[in-house]
Amino acid sequence: MFLSHQPPHLLSAIRTKPFILLAGISGTGKSRIVREFAFKSCPKFLQDEAGTTPGNYCMIEVKPNWHDSTELLGYYSRLGNSPGYQFTKFVKFLVKAKMYPSVPFFVCLDEMNLAPVEQYFAEILSILETRKSVSLANGERTIKTGAIIEAVHFRDLGKIGGYSRNFTDRDIFLKLHHIATENDISEEVGSRADLTTEGLTLPDNVIIVGTVNMDDTTHQFSRKVIDRAMTIEMNGGNLRNMFGGSRNLEYLPQEQQEKWQNAFSRQYVTADEVLAAHSDVADTLMDELPSRLEEINKALKGTPFEVSYRVLNELTIMVGVLLDEGKVLNDAIAHSVNNILLMKILPRIEGDSEMFALAREYKSKAGVHYDNRLEWLKEIAPDINEALTDSEIKAHQPTAKEKIQEMIDRLNNQEFTRFWP
Numbered sequence: 574m575f576l577s578h579q580p581p582h583l584l585s586a587i588r589t590k591p592f593i594l595l596a597g598i599s600g601t602g603k604s605r606i607v608r609e610f611a612f613k614s615c616p617k618f619l620q621d622e623a624g625t626t627p628g629n630y631c632m633i634e635v636k637p638n639w640h641d642s643t644e645l646l647g648y649y650s651r652l653g654n655s656p657g658y659q660f661t662k663f664v665k666f667l668v669k670a671k672m673y674p675s676v677p678f679f680v681c682l683d684e685m686n687l688a689p690v691e692q693y694f695a696e697i698l699s700i701l702e703t704r705k706s707v708s709l710a711n712g713e714r715t716i717k718t719g720a721i722i723e724a725v726h727f728r729d730l731g732k733i734g735g736y737s738r739n740f741t742d743r744d745i746f747l748k749l750h751h752i753a754t755e756n757d758i759s760e761e762v763g764s765r766a767d768l769t770t771e772g773l774t775l776p777d778n779v780i781i782v783g784t785v786n787m788d789d790t791t792h793q794f795s796r797k798v799i800d801r802a803m804t805i806e807m808n809g810g811n812l813r814n815m816f817g818g819s820r821n822l823e824y825l826p827q828e829q830q831e832k833w834q835n836a837f838s839r840q841y842v843t844a845d846e847v848l849a850a851h852s853d854v855a856d857t858l859m860d861e862l863p864s865r866l867e868e869i870n871k872a873l874k875g876t877p878f879e880v881s882y883r884v885l886n887e888l889t890i891m892v893g894v895l896l897d898e899g900k901v902l903n904d905a906i907a908h909s910v911n912n913i914l915l916m917k918i919l920p921r922i923e924g925d926s927e928m929f930a931l932a933r934e935y936k937s938k939a940g941v942h943y944d945n946r947l948e949w950l951k952e953i954a955p956d957i958n959e960a961l962t963d964s965e966i967k968a969h970q971p972t973a974k975e976k977i978q979e980m981i982d983r984l985n986n987q988e989f990t991r992f993w994p
Contacts, residue, residue: 582805582912583606586805587780587837587839589891590803591779592803593780593782593783594685594782594784594803594805595607596784596920597807598786603784605822607681608630613825614676614836615676615830616676617824624823624824629670629676631681632681633662633683634684635685635687635688640692641692642692642693642694642695644661644693646661646722647659647660657726658726666680667775667779668742669746670776672763673778674777677779677780678776680782682783683784685783686783686785686786686792689792691795691798698797698798699719704716704718704775704842706846711761715777716842717774717777718774718775719774721774722772723772724768724769727768728769730748741763741765742763742767743755743762743763787994799920800917800921804917805915806971806992840893841890843886844886857902865906872950873950880917895908908955911957914950914973914976914977915972922980923992924991929947931943931944931946931949945981945984951981957972957973
């Protein structure tokens with residue numbers, strides 16, 4: 574099921590959290606992977622005739638002059654020929670995603686750090702932290718968030734359109750997309766009035782992927798952004814993987830579509846849900862996972878890079894995801910710690926030799942012999958030595974140990990280091 578050239582832990586990251594950063598040099602296929610996911614999971618009724626743009630895919634090109642959220646989320650205006658709330662491409666796509674809850678929808682924020690992410694993306698970063706599992710009236714479970722767009726703006730849309738009081742989510746979708754009718758929206762979903770009562774929340778089936786190039790033309794990410802995302806580095810790779818790649822941008826038969834649609838579903842929002850689902854190993858997880866992060870915090874003590882509850886929560890969720898995929902407990906923990914180091918902790922770390930030096934008193938107190946915090950962190954990182962298949966070798970990503978050694982080498986050569994090349 575995995576794409577032959579994708580990072581092997583990308584799907585696990587998506588199932589852990591719906592906000593991913595794909596970072597690396599230009600031309601490594603970051604935005605292409607998002608399109609491939611959309612092609613492979615797009616059902617027949619959302620496919621375009623030309624076969625170029627799946628209906629469950631939206632590309633948003635970030636501009637350098639974005640310094641607030643209006644370009645992404647819209648704004649209220651009393652001016653012009655269409656007074657009222659000005660709905661953006663992004664918002665309309667989220668409304669569309671609400672109409673087809675069983676289909677994964679992908680937003681690709683291309684060149685995300687051309688503008689300061691904390692400014693134009695602040696509301697989404699906050700909304701991601703409001704995610705909560707709830708049960709629907711039909712007994713199904715979904716993940717809800719706070720409102721991104723207030724309900725009053727959708728009620729006003731109904732008044733402008735001359736709709737009756739029974740203005741439904743389906744009516745709003747049709748109006749925003751200038752469609753006369755749509756037969757593929759289920760009656761249950763289409764008859765809801767969530768938009769006019771709750772406002773627009775972040776749909777559970779939406780995955781936001783930001784592509785980023787870390788160079789002197791772009792903005793650095795703050796720890797606030799990195800804390801709320803799953804970061805995956807995509808530098809290098811086997812150039813021969815390019816050949817035959819055009820076949821990945823094609824629609825699949827229905828049976829394969831459905832497999833891909835199920836591949837992105839998220840089961841957990843909190844660590845407690847993982848413990849409930851895997852009660853047979855809950856005691857081990859409650860002891861082992863905090864201990865692993867406490868070891869990491871010892872190595873980082875006194876720096877701004879120590880981690881807290883959010884990272885522990887997402888580490889636990891990733892363990893749950895890997896257990897669901899069939900990994901044994903020890904392997905699930907080792908791979909999750911490795912991934913969390915790569916995705917959540919190492920991207921936060923940067924500094925000069927002084928930052929990473931360990932005082933003699935602290936070394937004595939902690940009972941370690943390392944002169945450098947990164948050397949200590951490398952020793953803590955789990956050993957990932959399992960045999961790889963041919964496709965995994967082609968997509969091989971560095972382990973946390975390998976990445977930390979790269980950062981150590983950079984520190985030795987330049988007296989300064991960071992996660993990004």
